[in-house]
Amino acid sequence: MLPLDPQADIGRRAWVACPNCDDARGCDPCGERRSCSEHWRYLLSNTGSLLHLQCPACTHVWEHESGFGATRSPWRRIGSGLTGH
């Protein structure tokens, strides 16, 4: 087991399934994608929409692409406006 990262802060959590221990399998709140009080991950840091996470159950560290943040292109919205007529 790895030690907890010094950046691990219980005030910064993310609800992402752990790819290592899969501890949320069969859990009702997690299955409904709600903020489960038992199954959450430390959010160590993020780069744009890429999250660096650590699982408090098995201390696995991984990166998760959230799909949110600064990487979305603004061009699609502008383009759809120009082709409206």
Ligand SMILES: [Zn+2]
């Ligand atoms: Zn885990």
Ligand SMILES: [Zn+2]
């Ligand atoms: Zn859960």
